[in-house]
Amino acid sequence: MPINITMPALSPTMEEGNLAKWLVKEGDAVSAGDVIAEIETDKATMEVEAVDEGTVGKIVVPEGTAGVKVNALIAVLLEDGEDAADLDAAAAPAASAATPAPAAETAPAPEVPAQTAAPAQPAGPAPVAASGDRIFSSPLARRLAKLNGLDLAQITGSGPHGRIVKKDIEAALEQGVGKPAAEAVAASAPAPAAAAAPAGPGKDQVLKLFDEGSYELVPHDGMRKTIAKRLTEAKQTIPHFYVSVDCELDALMALRAQLNGASPKDANGKPAYKLSVNDMIIKALALALRDVPDANVSWTDEAMVKHKHADVGVAVSIPGGLITPIVRHAELKPLSVISNEMKDMGARAKDRKLKPEEYQGGTTAVSNMGMMGVKDFSAVVNPPHATILAIGAGEKRPVVKDDALAIATVMTVTLSTDHRCVDGALGAEVLKAFKGYIENPMSMLV
Numbered sequence: 001m002p003i004n005i006t007m008p009a010l011s012p013t014m015e016e017g018n019l020a021k022w023l024v025k026e027g028d029a030v031s032a033g034d035v036i037a038e039i040e041t042d043k044a045t046m047e048v049e050a051v052d053e054g055t056v057g058k059i060v061v062p063e064g065t066a067g068v069k070v071n072a073l074i075a076v077l078l079e080d081g082e083d084a085a086d087l088d089a090a091a092a093p094a095a096s097a098a099t100p101a102p103a104a105e106t107a108p109a110p111e112v113p114a115q116t117a118a119p120a121q122p123a124g125p126a127p128v129a130a131s132g133d134r135i136f137s138s139p140l141a142r143r144l145a146k147l148n149g150l151d152l153a154q155i156t157g158s159g160p161h162g163r164i165v166k167k168d169i170e171a172a173l174e175q176g177v178g179k180p181a182a183e184a185v186a187a188s189a190p191a192p193a194a195a196a197a198p199a200g201p202g203k204d205q206v207l208k209l210f211d212e213g214s215y216e217l218v219p220h221d222g223m224r225k226t227i228a229k230r231l232t233e234a235k236q237t238i239p240h241f242y243v244s245v246d247c248e249l250d251a252l253m254a255l256r257a258q259l260n261g262a263s264p265k266d267a268n269g270k271p272a273y274k275l276s277v278n279d280m281i282i283k284a285l286a287l288a289l290r291d292v293p294d295a296n297v298s299w300t301d302e303a304m305v306k307h308k309h310a311d312v313g314v315a316v317s318i319p320g321g322l323i324t325p326i327v328r329h330a331e332l333k334p335l336s337v338i339s340n341e342m343k344d345m346g347a348r349a350k351d352r353k354l355k356p357e358e359y360q361g362g363t364t365a366v367s368n369m370g371m372m373g374v375k376d377f378s379a380v381v382n383p384p385h386a387t388i389l390a391i392g393a394g395e396k397r398p399v400v401k402d403d404a405l406a407i408a409t410v411m412t413v414t415l416s417t418d419h420r421c422v423d424g425a426l427g428a429e430v431l432k433a434f435k436g437y438i439e440n441p442m443s444m445l446v
Contacts, residue, residue: 002082003052005075007061007068008140009166010039010046011356016222017041018066019074028056030077037063037074041222044359045352051138051163054079137164143357144169150177223321231380241419242378243427247438249394249409252280255441259335273336277394278314278368282338283444285366285389286310286330288433295430296363298384299421305384313365313385314342316349323349324382326362335444370394376412386418387430 007017018040024030031053039046057078061068068074135152137145141164145152148169155172157164171177207215220228256275263271289296289310298305310331313324325345327338348354364386367379370393379390394411401408413434417427437444 002057003054003077003079004073005036005050005077007070007072007074008039008048009070010041010044010140011360014041014070016067016069018222019061019063019068020045022059022063023047024056026056026059030054030056040352041356044354044356046355050077052077054082057082135164136162138166140166141169148173221320227321230382234380234383238381238383239419240378240381241417241422241424241427242414243417243424243431244376244412244414245431245435246410246412247435248399249277249411249438252277252438252441253394253409256280263336273339275335275339276342277370278366278391279335279339279342280441280444281368281389281391281438282312282314282327282330282342282366283333283335284434284437284441285364286312286327287437287444288430289364289387290331291433292426292429295387295417295422295426297386297421298363299386299418304421307363310364311362313359313362313382314346315365315367315379316346318350318352323354323359324362324365325349325354325359364388366391370411376414378414379416381416381418383418386422387427388416389434390414390416 007019010017019037020040021038022036023038024034024036030036030050032049032051034050035047036050036056037048039048054077056075058076059074060076061072061074136157136159137152138159142152144150144166145155145164150169150172152164154177155164155168156162158168159165203217256277260271260273260275263273265271287310293306296307296310298307309329311326311328312330313326315322315324325342325348327333327341330338333341345354345358349359362385365379365382365388367388368391369377370391373393375395376392377390379388381388390413392412392414394409396407397410399406399408399410413431415427415431415434417423422430
């Protein structure tokens with residue numbers, strides 16, 4: 001029987017994506033693991049691999065199609081012994097979903113239960129049951145199970161040959177299957193109703209205020225819609241509290257120059273690392289959260305999530321919006337490692353080549369607008385974070401030292417906190433610790 005290939009969910013929150021490019025054509029033979037297409041989400045371009053073998057019988061959704069719903073049919077794979085005559089029954093129900101419609105009138109594509117494609121990204125080794133038997137599951141199912149702490153051995157697969165697929169993970173989450181008993185009880189509790197977000201002004205309502213021909217309409221892309229939705233929810237549901245402090249940078253700048261001067265060089269004279277002030281800020285914030293662990297948390301209605309490591313997201317501006325690659329376990333990493341990781345992830349972020357696990361999650365974030373000349377500002381907390389640190393420009397300012405007027409390089413930083421879990425006093429402790437590392441930077445090296 002022909003196998004339906006559907007639009008995969010490349011992240012737990014993905015609802016639709018753009019089918020950017022097909023890497024196979026009709027008639028091509030594919031094996032499990034072969035990369036068959038490139039899918040664009042709101043913030044990344046991901047490769048998709050086949051999890052079954054066969055021959056590409058029909059490509060239903062042409063490359064370049066935008067707004068393809070998750071689980072919509074995108075192609076049909078023929079198994080051994082099947083030919084084009086077997087395609088009609090498989091493709092007919094969803095053929096209409098492949099026809100792009102005007103953006104304002106796109107109808108939801110029908111969902112197809114079979115899932116035969118998954119992102120080609122690390123999903124961990126194939127799991128093995130306690131009996132020693134291999135558990136067959138798609139890469140996406142393994143990644144979703146890992147993100148949600150599910151035991152695949154307790155989940156029954158509904159895919160080909162009993163393979164566990166995305167819908168099995170979703171069903172397990174709804175039913176509390178595959179989790180420890182305490183977590184299953186919590187998962188089964190009804191979630192509180194989310195407050196309805198007030199709708200923004202309609203297009204026609206706004207256009208009436210301006211002369212015809214004095215403007216142009218630029219449709220929102222997926223990234224801008226996601227940013228608008230998440231930050232509206234954040235400001236409506238998170239009680240923000242702000243704490244600011246001034247930090248002197250002269251000692252940090254001197255140490256930075258010394259460390260960069262001591263960087264080993266390769267045969268071409270290229271240094272092994274080149275530290276930026278932002279790299280040292282990331283390290284200082286991570287160490288501050290290590291020292292004040294009660295602030296390294298995430299809020300949930302049932303319990304406080306207290307993190308064991310400081311995973312620091314860093315806001316990177318890209319065309320159309322921004323993305324926050326995450327430096328994991330930043331409190332444990334040397335400055336040189338943080339610097340090289342940020343250079344790599346920052347470059348791939350601008351090309352939208354980050355994997356979802358590289359920008360989703362984290363325990364806090366840094367937003368640095370100092371290089372743009374901004375003196376100080378307040379950032380919006382991005383859940384599941386409880387804090388975000390806004391960095392202003394370092395500038396020469398008059399200061400008083402030993403009762404005498406002096407000049408120092410000073411930057412203003414503002415910590416935004418989720419007041420449900422990080423109140424003012426706790427936020428002040430974090431900033432005190434952060435200021436200590438910035439003004440005594442040698443302490444970050446021990």
